[in-house]
Every structure is written in structure tokens, then in C-alpha cells.
Amino acid sequence: xxxxxxxxxxxxxxxxxxxxxxxxxxxxxxxxxxxxxxxxxxxxxxxxxxxxxxxxxxxxxxxxxxxxxxxxxxxxxxxxxxxxxxxxxxxxxxxxxxxxxxxxxxxxxxxxxxxxxxxxxxxxxxxxxxxxxxxxxxxxxxxxxxxxxxxxxxxxxxxxxxxxxxxxxxxxxxxxxxxxxxxxxxxxxxxxxxxxxxxxxxxxxxxxxxxxxxxxxxxxxxxxxx
Amino acid sequence: xxxxxxxxxxxxxxxxxxxxxxxxxxxxxxxxxxxxxxxxxxxxxxxxxxxxxxxxxxxxxxxxxxxxxxxxxxxxxxxxxxxxxxxxxxxxxxxxxxxxxxxxxxxxxxxxxxxxxxxxxxxxxxxxxxxxxxxxxxxxxxxxxxxxxxxxxxxxxxxxxxxxxxxxxxxxxxxxxxxxxxxxxxxxxxxxxxxxxxxxxxxxxxxxxxxxxxxxxxxxxxxxxxxxxxxxxxxxxxxxxxxxxxxxxxxxxxxxxxxxxxxxxxxxxxxxxxxxxxxxxxxxxxxxxxxxxxxxxxxxxxxxxxxxx
Numbered sequence: 001x002x003x004x005x006x007x008x009x010x011x012x013x014x015x016x017x018x019x020x021x022x023x024x025x026x027x028x029x030x031x032x033x034x035x036x037x038x039x040x041x042x043x044x045x046x047x048x049x050x051x052x053x054x055x056x057x058x059x060x061x062x063x064x065x066x067x068x069x070x071x072x073x074x075x076x077x078x079x080x081x082x083x084x085x086x087x088x089x090x091x092x093x094x095x096x097x098x099x100x101x102x103x104x105x106x107x108x109x110x111x112x113x114x115x116x117x118x119x120x121x122x123x124x125x126x127x128x129x130x131x132x133x134x135x136x137x138x139x140x141x142x143x144x145x146x147x148x149x150x151x152x153x154x155x156x157x158x159x160x161x162x163x164x165x166x167x168x169x170x171x172x173x174x175x176x177x178x179x180x181x182x183x184x185x186x187x188x189x190x191x192x193x194x195x196x197x198x199x200x201x202x203x204x205x206x207x208x209x210x211x212x213x214x215x216x217x218x219x220x221x222x223x224x225x226x
Numbered sequence: 227x228x229x230x231x232x233x234x235x236x237x238x239x240x241x242x243x244x245x246x247x248x249x250x251x252x253x254x255x256x257x258x259x260x261x262x263x264x265x266x267x268x269x270x271x272x273x274x275x276x277x278x279x280x281x282x283x284x285x286x287x288x289x290x291x292x293x294x295x296x297x298x299x300x301x302x303x304x305x306x307x308x309x310x311x312x313x314x315x316x317x318x319x320x321x322x323x324x325x326x327x328x329x330x331x332x333x334x335x336x337x338x339x340x341x342x343x344x345x346x347x348x349x350x351x352x353x354x355x356x357x358x359x360x361x362x363x364x365x366x367x368x369x370x371x372x373x374x375x376x377x378x379x380x381x382x383x384x385x386x387x388x389x390x391x392x393x394x395x396x397x398x399x400x401x402x403x404x405x406x407x408x409x410x411x412x413x414x415x416x417x418x419x420x421x422x423x424x425x426x427x428x429x430x431x432x433x434x435x436x437x438x439x440x441x442x443x444x445x446x447x448x449x450x451x452x453x454x455x456x457x458x459x460x461x462x463x464x465x466x467x468x469x470x471x472x473x474x475x476x477x478x479x480x481x482x483x484x485x486x487x488x489x490x491x492x493x494x495x496x497x498x499x500x501x502x503x504x505x506x507x508x509x510x511x512x513x514x515x516x517x518x519x520x521x522x523x524x525x526x527x528x529x530x531x532x533x534x535x
Contacts, residue, residue: 043249045256046249061436061437061438077270130234169441179444183348193349200345201345204341205341208340209340
């Protein structure tokens with residue numbers, strides 16, 4: 001098993017998975033929070049735009065979105081988030097396009113997670129913030145969102161776990177992550193196909209299990225006691 | 227009560243002006259983004275009429291889209307049925323009184339929930355490809371179905387279990403007191419009720435299955451996405467074919483999510499009719515800033531549709 005891991009550079013593949021997950025997780029959180037604010041805002045057209053984003057993105061398969069970033073955005077529209085002079089041009093390009101696709105897709109779920117966090121806040125909090133004269137933006141920033149994030153830890157953690165597993169889809173545009181490693185391993189060592197599967201599957205269990213435990217620990221620790 | 231009424235006051239004259247200003251600016255921003263995309267598409271010659279009209283030729287439908295949708299539906303339906311059956315069996319196993327059975331099913335469920343669907347698809351596909359007895363033309367289909375079934379049966383198992391957990395304890399006690407044994411109580415009283423109350427969640431799980439069957443693209447299963455690629459390579463309209471495939475996916479999934487919502491509303495109405503008082507108390511307790519209880523009900527049932535898996 002160790003020899004297999006060394007031969008096919010499984011650790012490097014999982015490092016790629018982790019990088020994809022962390023970067024996309026960060027961007028998804030930023031975009032998702034922005035969309036959630038749009039959805040909660042008093043201006044009808046903004047909340048409509050946020051809702052449209054969530055409905056469209058959430059109902060599209062991730063595979064399609066990631067392929068589209070490469071074949072459509074890059075191939076057809078010439079969107080090129082990497083420099084051609086760099087020796088690692090293709091690798092960088094595919095990695096960044098995958099991060100873009102993963103972030104855009106999971107932002108829709110982050111938005112819904114935050115909205116469910118907003119739902120855990122009692123009415124009195126919002127009323128109190130209004131009655132002391134805070135504007136919508138101030139109330140959101142000082143009262144609603146801090147509590148919403150703390151209430152949304154469980155769904156946010158679940159999004160992060162799903163995101164970690166979904167990074168495998170990046171294999172569709174040639175990112176050398178865990179699914180690509182599995183394909184290589186099966187191609188060159190078909191004799192130990194079950195072990196190949198087990199190694200990669202175990203890697204994902206090792207990545208997602210602590211995330212799940214961390215999520216339930218953090219949600220208990222950070223929940224707003226009422 | 228909607229979120230809008232709680233998070234901000236009813237706007238006065240000044241606020242109305244401000245809101246109108248922001249609305250205009252927001253609209254301008256949205257239009258600017260759309261204009262930029264259209265401009266870019268025009269620059270690259272993507273707005274040429276024939277690139278779009280070729281999507282609506284009869285041959286594009288008979289050779290690509292309709293077979294793609296059919297293969298998508300075929301894989302999704304088989305996977306849904308198998309996941310339901312296996313999920314039910316797993317749920318029975320996890321709730322059983324036999325300790326070894328409980329352990330085995332727990333390990334199974336936790337393992338296949340942690341492993342990405344694509345990994346299982348790739349494994350099944352290549353495993354079959356290496357077997358002499360397998361029929362090569364069926365390998366992609368079986369790969370997709372096995373991958374989807376292993377993951378979704380584990381998720382549905384947990385859905386059913388949480389449904390059983392949320393039933394009032396009187397149901398179980400009543401069953402025991404009329405002389406049924408625990409396993410009979412589960413089979414004939416608890417699980418049927420859990421299945422009905424989990425129906426909306428199960429329908430939203432179908433959305434996940436439909437979306438995940440697009441992963442079949444990677445193992446060469448000729449579903450909608452693969453067919454969009456085939457179409458685009460023969461007509462040279464990559465952008466248009468993929469956008470159109472996305473539109474079909476969105477329509478299918480949107481219809482399914484509306485169905486899930488309708489089922490949920492119907493159940494809430496039925497529950498309200500049966501135990502108005504109890505339900506009312508529960509709702510009072512649940513009301514948050516977001517207001518609407520349907521949201522919180524939806525998010526209590528943690529499915530992968532809510533997390534993007």
C-alpha cells in the first residue's frame with residue numbers, strides 16, 4: 001500500500017485536492033455571503049438577483065459548470081486567468097478555472113446555509129437592533145450576520161465536506177487531484193484495483209471525518225446560547 | 227411573516243428614494259455584466275445565428291438531446307429505485323437489535339457517505355472494463371448507477387432514520403403495548419410513517435441524483451452533457467450547446483424542487499388539520515428572524531441538496 005502511494009504520488013494528488021477545497025471554500029464563502037446579503041436586502045431587484053443566482057446555480061450539475069469554465073469561458077470566450085509565459089501555464093489555468101467553477105457552484109449553498117443561520121435568530125434581535133436606530137446595513141453587520149454565522153456552522157460545515165468531495169469533478173478538466181490519481185493507478189496497476197480504490201477512498205474518509213467532527217464540535221461551542 | 231418585514235422598517239420617504247437609487251444602480255450593474263458578456267460573445271463570434279439555430283434543428287434533438295435526456299432519466303430512475311430499496315434495508319440494519327448488523331451497516335453508511343460519487347463511478351467502470359464477463363457497452367451505465375446508488379442509499383438511510391427519530395415516542399409505545407415485537411413495530415408502524423413524512427426530502431434527493439448523473443460524462447456515459455459535447459463537436463457551437471444543456475437541467479430540477487415544496491406544503495396542511503394545537507406551539511417556538519417556518523423545516527432535514535454534494 002505504501003509502495004502504491006509512493007509510486008503514484010497519491011500524497012501530491014491529495015495536496016491538490018486540499019488546495020482546491022481550501023481556495024474554493026474561501027471564495028465560495030465570500031461570494032455566498034455577498035449573495036446572502038443581496039437576498040436579505042430591502043431592495044426588491046437585488047434580492048431577486050440573489051434568488052435567481054441561487055436557483056440557477058443550484059439546479060445545474062457541477063460537472064457542467066466546471067466543464068463550462070474550461071470549454072466555454074476559456075475556450076470560446078478567451079477568459080484566461082493564467083499567464084502564457086509561465087512554464088506551468090496549463091496546470092495553473094486548469095487549477096484556477098476549477099477553483100472558479102467550484103466557488104461559483106458552492107456559493108449558492110453557502111448562501112442558503114447563511115439564510116438558514118439567519119432563521120435561527122429570534123425576532124427580538126432584529127427588532128431590538130432597529131429600535132436602537134441601526135440601519136439595515138448596521139443591523140446586518142453588528143447584530144444579524146455575526147449570529148447567523150454562528151448558527152450556520154453545521155450547514156456551512158456540511159457544504160465544506162461536500163466541497164471537499166466535489167473537488168474530484170475537477171478531473172474533468174485535467175486537474176491532477178485524487179480522482180485523476182485513481183484513474184492513473186487503475187490504468188497502470190489493474191491487478192490491485194481494490195487496493196487502489198481503498199487508498200483513495202481512505203484519503204477522503206481521512207479528509208472529511210475530522211471536518212465532520214470539527215463541525216459538530218464548533219457548532220456546539222459557538223452556538224448562541226439562548 | 228417574511229424576512230423583509232423584520233430586518234428593516236417600512237421605508238419612509240427618504241428611504242424610498244434611497245432604495246430606488248440602489249435599485250437603479252443594481253439594475254445598471256446587472257445590465258452592465260450582461261452587456262459585457264454579450265459584447266464578449268459578439269467579439270468572439272458567438273452570437274452568430276447559425277450557432278444558435280442549429281440547437282433547434284430536428285436532427286440535433288433526435289440524435290443528441292432526446293437520447294441524452296433519455297439516458298439521463300434511465301440512469302436516474304434506476305438509481306433512485308435501487309437507492310430507495312437499499313436505503314430502506316440499510317435503515318432497518320442500522321436500527322436493528324443485532325449489534326454486529328448495526329455495526330456493519332453503520333460502517334457501510336459512513337464510508338460511502340464520505341467517498342465522492344465520482345470515485346465510486348470510476349472504480350466500478352474500470353473494474354468492469356477489466357472483467358472478461360462484462361459487456362463493454364453497459365459498463366458506463368452500470369458505473370453511473372452503482373456510484374449513485376451506493377452514495378444515495380447511504381444518504382436515504384440517514385433520512386429514514388431521522389424520520390423515525392422525529393416521530394412521537396407514543397407511536398412506538400403503542401405498538402409495543404398491543405404486543406408487537408420491536409422489529410414489527412419498526413416495520414409496520416415507524417418506517418411507513420417516516421417514509422411519508424420524509425417524502426419531500428426524498429424528492430429533493432432525486433434532484434441530487436439527476437445532477438450527479440452528469441458525472442457520467444467523465445466515464446463516457448452518453449447522458450445529456452456527453453451528448454451536448456457530441457453535438458458541439460459536430461456543429462462547432464460549444465458555448466451554445468452547453469448553455470442549452472444547462473437550461474434543460476435547470477428546468478428538470480426546478481420542476482422537481484417545486485414538487486418537493488408542494489408535497490411539503492400538503493403535509494404541513496394535513497398535520498395542521500390533525501393536531502392544530504401541537505403544531506401551533508411548535509411553530510411559535512421555531513419562529514426566527516427569517517420568519518417563515520417552512521425554511522427552518524427544510525433546513526432541519528439535512529440532505530445533500532442543501533449542501534451541494
